[in-house]
Amino acid sequence: MKNKVAIVKCDDYNQKNVDSAVREALNLIGGAGKFIKKNNKVLLKVNLLIPSLPENGITTHPAVIKTLGKIVIENGGIPYIGDSSMWQTNEALDVCGVTKVCKELSCAAVNLESYPPKEIYDPQAKILKKMYVSSLVKDVDVLVTVPKLKVHEMMLFTGAVKNMFGTIPGQNKTLMHKKAPNTREFSELLIDLYSNVTPTFALMDGIINVEGSAGVGLTRKIGVILASENSISLDVVASSIIGYAPEILPLNIAAKKRGFSGTNPDEIEIVGEKLKNVKVVEFKKPPSVIPRMLSTPWLNKLNTIINFIRTDSRPVVEKKKCIRCKICENRCPVKAVKVEKYPIFDYNLCIHCFCCCEGCKVGAIKVKASIINQIIMKAIDKMALK
Ligand code: SF4
Ligand code: SF4
Structure with a gap:
């Protein structure tokens, strides 16, 4: 059934x-x-x-x-x-x-x-x-x-x-x-x-x-x-x-x-x-390339590309919006954020969970992806969508 x-x-x-x-x-x-x-x-x-x-x-x-x-x-x-x-x-x-x-x-x-x-x-x-x-x-x-x-x-x-x-x-x-x-x-x-x-x-x-x-x-x-x-x-x-x-x-x-x-x-x-x-046209999606790649079997095998792109899709702070509440610092599971004057990210430690983006109540943290990343992402979406 x-x-x-x-x-x-x-x-x-x-x-x-x-x-x-x-x-x-x-x-x-x-x-x-x-x-x-x-x-x-x-x-x-x-x-x-x-x-x-x-x-x-x-x-x-x-x-x-x-x-x-x-x-x-x-x-x-x-x-x-x-x-x-x-x-x-x-x-x-x-x-x-x-x-x-x-x-x-x-x-x-x-x-x-x-x-x-x-x-x-x-x-x-x-x-x-x-x-x-x-x-x-x-x-x-x-x-x-x-x-x-x-x-x-x-x-x-x-x-x-x-x-x-x-x-x-x-x-x-x-x-x-x-x-x-x-x-x-x-x-x-x-x-x-x-x-x-x-x-x-x-x-x-x-x-x-x-x-x-x-x-x-x-x-x-x-x-x-x-x-x-x-x-x-x-x-x-x-x-x-x-x-x-x-x-x-x-x-x-x-x-x-x-x-x-x-x-x-x-x-x-x-x-x-x-x-x-009820379908919505072009609902905005976050620029998260890695999950898309991992979910696409043939791309999944290309670890080198994934690793390259992984370091190229990251959380960044919009300084003007930040109120220095330190929630991002306190909620990062791997201590990759330190708030001094503004949050500083250690991208070597970052595991791309994006809890910092979700948890920032003023929306001061965004995911930044390079243009290459964005092109790849759009291509994968196009292939996957009916
Ligand atoms: S959670 Fe947002 S507002 Fe608070 S310190 Fe981090 S970036 Fe700034
Ligand atoms: S994405 Fe996750 S691991 Fe990376 S800085 Fe933000 S909370 Fe920490």
Whole structure:
């Protein structure tokens, strides 16, 4: 049987419009009652990357969260809503609008770091045989991934599967980048995690989203709500909307190798709106050549070229924007950033995780690629896209 992915158009965050779109999307995949039973504890694992206002398009919008919270309550469930952010989760809960929504719904806004970590041992895992996740994730009856549709400097795309990374509490997330320093290993690590922390269903906020970066950038209307029981399939559809072919996405490649269902478009049944009606033309992508090359089998073998280009695609600071908060220094997993007057990068140490770009709340760090890099990137995209 094919994996259903629902696409429903939604133009803005007007609460009535969001209510109607989210309900329709869930009905298209069988209805919320299929997943949530009376007295079930339901964790809505939203994306609160950094403390950022909802209109910045980086974090799951509170209107979407509110509708989902209401639906959980209507179905007799007990909602818990939260995340473990890249930094300052408590502040993120407030700034991103979750605390206010939870007050209105009389439910818990949760910092996943405030629950003791639970050890999971998985002998089948490729990178993370032993992993620690917030114990709340394992104590709830229903786990819902509620991601934002975004591009990503390291992984090209971030959606329902990568959203599970926030179940790893606090600074441990940064250490994971050290454990899996390249795109291929990090994809395997994320699939190890997803295999053990698999959402019951996914509901994606693809209404207004940041372009060109997973962190701070300009926003663009995509205008969709997506839902699916299969997070991998949902990501395949979501990434297609912004112009990525599934075969170039490192995370999708890793999932396919492990035999997960729903990595190919022909294993997916789209219900609701047609894909061609919601595709966005030339959605800005970060200039991350390495993941694209690693995901292209024949280029994957050309290590010399990869190594050359690797040193040619790097984080750089826009001095005028920098407020010297030192978040980049504190969050770099390999201590490749030192903030003196401005951040200074040690490119010999840098592992190109781009956590510094994602975590900078004023968008002062960008990925810089040379013109040669950009030409290669465009050529690869052209080859990969249908
Ligand atoms: S680059 Fe960004 S994160 Fe780093 S010190 Fe400046 S403002 Fe802070
Ligand atoms: S400098 Fe930035 S991209 Fe490089 S390893 Fe540190 S956080 Fe990652």
